[in-house]
Amino acid sequence: MLTDGKQYRGRLQLRTVFLIVSLAVLVLPLGSIFFFRIYENELVRQTELSLISQAAVIAASYKHQVSSLLLDKSNYGIKVTSYIKQKIDNYYTPVYPQIDLANNQLFPPRPNGVTPQSPADALAVQVGNTLSTVLRDSQKTTLTGIRLLDYQGNVIAGQREVGLSFAHLHEIKSAMEGRYTSVIRQRISDEPPPALASISRGTGIRVFVAFPIIQGEQLWGIVYLSRTPKNILKHLYAEKDKVILAGITIIVLTFLLALFTSYTISQPIYRLIKKTTKVSEGDHQSMEPLEYPVTKELELLSKSFSKMAKSLHERSEYIREFAAHVSHELKTPLTSIQGAAELLMDHMDEMEPATKQQFLSNIQQDTDRLKRLVTRLLELARADSQTSDNETADLIAILNKLAPRYREVGLQLELPEQNSCWIKMAEDNLETILLNLFDNAKQHGASIINIDVKTTNQLVALTIADNGEGISLANREKIFTPFFTTRREQSGTGLGLSIIKSLMKTYQGSITLADSDKGARFILQFGAASYL
Known part of the structure; x- marks a missing residue:
């Protein structure tokens, strides 16, 4: 039977085709946005990683300078409360990027420094003056905002705000407890935002890292760095060749989806329409089902059409033959009746009574035959129309x-x-x-x-x-x-x-x-x- 599911194994269903196409149409833009977000977040994390590298070098230089000037290292600084080293082995203690644009809180722009509650440490000020020239020179190349703080959170070196305190900032408070901390803050720019900036969270932000300088369990100082991450929209423009390639790939995928839809739905339907047209024009060779209907529904439709076309053709042939037989069966007795009637009309007065009776008897017999034939035809018609x-x-x-x-x-x-x-x-x-x-x-x-x-x-x-x-x-x-x-x-x-x-x-x-x-x-x- 046509409804037997075993015949359609391996065939796609139309709803499956529509689901595949719909999901693909949905995934393409969502995938692009997802890729955009991942790429943007990676740019920010690369910026943070760069700041960590710079902070580690500055921290090592600071510790070297302090150690060379300090006689008693055990009591210098303040004891940290929550310092945990991330160790790979006994030698390496890496610091990993922490920022995730999807989860990190966006802080307001960095507040200005405030008047410190106590003066900066004299030794730290001396080391800061020593390193200031190096920090300014490196800033010209790295484009990084650099602040060197003592263990109290006071700025001892940097381009501006030397002598002020940053101890009230969230990241500095965390670093004073011995924890490396990074945050993203809003960036105030004099330039108008780039086009499509609304789809990018990385636009209009600045990355800040507070890197604690720790010796043993004592906090000696803090390296406070900041930098604006590369704008993804500008970066994409710089990588426009790759972006164009990605766009072409999406267009090709969309075109392939259109071909897939055409192959699975449109083409079989057009072929079926062509068959129906040929059948309506009398081409009975086109009554066979489609050879490659692709989907279950179209295969079922094709077989149903073929069955219907064959049934109509058989019915048409039956009616044609039936009409020819009926015409023949009715014509014979009617011809006999007509001939007998004409003879009676033309020669009734001249005929012998026995001859007249014979003709009338023939008419009666042919009439009875017609009655039986009509009765049988009605019975056959009822049988054909039974449900x-x-x-x-x-x-x-x-x-x-x-x-x-x-x-x-x-x-x-x-x-x-x-x-x-x-x-x-x-x-x-x-x-x-x-x-x-x-x-x-x-x-x-x-x-x-x-x-x-x-x-x-x-x-x-x-x-x-x-x-x-x-x-x-x-x-x-x-x-x-x-x-x-x-x-x-x-x-x-x-x-x-x-x-x-x-x-x-x-x-x-x-x-x-x-x-x-x-x-x-x-x-x-x-x-x-x-x-x-």
């Missing part, structure tokens, strides 16, 4: 009901020894089928009909075998053809088996002519009602 429903019938009960009727006319029905057998068919339709079969057998000289009923695989097989004249080999292929009969002289219409076949087809059953040594043997298969 399957949930009605059921007891096959054994119907056979027991018909047996006495045919016994009276000399036809013995040998019934199976069963109490009941329910099938999927309305009682009146089942009775019509049996009456036609039994009447055919009687008309072809049968006196006994053997009836056998078997139930297998959700089906009921009814075998009807008679001892009549049988059916010749030449006629076996024609018996289900409408209007085919070997008893036309006995007023046979040739529609009985056609009516049976139509009714069986309506209920998804079948009728076949089986081989038989004597008489005719039909096998009918019904759906078993017990499996409903």
